[in-house]
Amino acid sequence: MSTPRPSGLPSPYASEGSSANLADILERVLDKGIVIAGDIKINLLDIELLTIKLRLVVASVDRAKEMGIDWWESDPALSTRARSDELARENADLQRRIAELEGRTA
Structure with a gap:
């Protein structure tokens, strides 16, 4: 049986710097930018029925303008x-x- 945690104390699964780490990661991604690309193709008997091309760019507004977006x-x-x-x-x-x-x- 576990003892209840006093209110106001952090969960044992959460680290103190987790929000700072997430903010740092988000700042780096927005500063540098990240591109996620993928294609979905649906074929039936070697006949291409549908192709969907997905492109996702995650960047800050300033970085996007530098890239011409x-x-x-x-x-x-x-x-x-x-x-x-x-x-x-x-x-x-x-x-x-x-x-x-x-x-x-x-």
Whole structure:
């Protein structure tokens, strides 16, 4: 029979530096970046039915920009600048179409 642990004391299975070690590992991964790649292929009688290519990049935003990855900057759902650029393009397109329609009726 085991004796109960007093509250507030760490579990015997957890080390004191485990959170610091996890933070260090996460900082290193984000600083250097890591790529995980894999392919899934489904074949039936030597006929390829489906191929799925998976690529996962884990990195900090700064590191991703250094690698040339910045898709979030042009996604209107993620960037206010991209959203306003999209609205400006849509507005210009609508103004052009209105001027074209007014030119036809005049």
